[in-house]
Amino acid sequence: MRVLDERGIVAPLREFLDRVRAEGGMLHVSLDVDFLDPSIAPAVGTTVPGGTTFREAHLVMELLHESDLVTSLDLVELNPFLDERGRTARLMVDLVASLMGRKVFDRPTRGHM
Secondary structure (H helix, E strand, C coil), X not given: CHHHHHHCCHHHHHHHHHHHHXXXXXXXXXXXXXXXXXXCCCCCCCCCCCCECHHHHHHHHHHHHHHCCEEEEEEECCCHHHCCCCHHHHHHXXXXXXXXXXXXXXXXXXXXX
């Protein structure tokens, strides 16, 4: 986390993606709700403050999409019984959309529930 705090998310992620590409690798993404800050994704059993923000999470997904290295995806640690009116589930769906190529600003604005 210190590297991310000091350098941000983009540079380390791009370096990692470049290494994977140089080795001829591909990626499986395990989209774990735990990596999101609980203020935006409360539907997880063990919340840990300090996770990624809404925009950082979408940026990660957008960079992964642009890399053309992702071959598979799973969604884990979402507990719908702890969700607040589907808030975390909707965010996960939006993050998957970003991973598949949809940009955050392509989406219509919707009111908060």
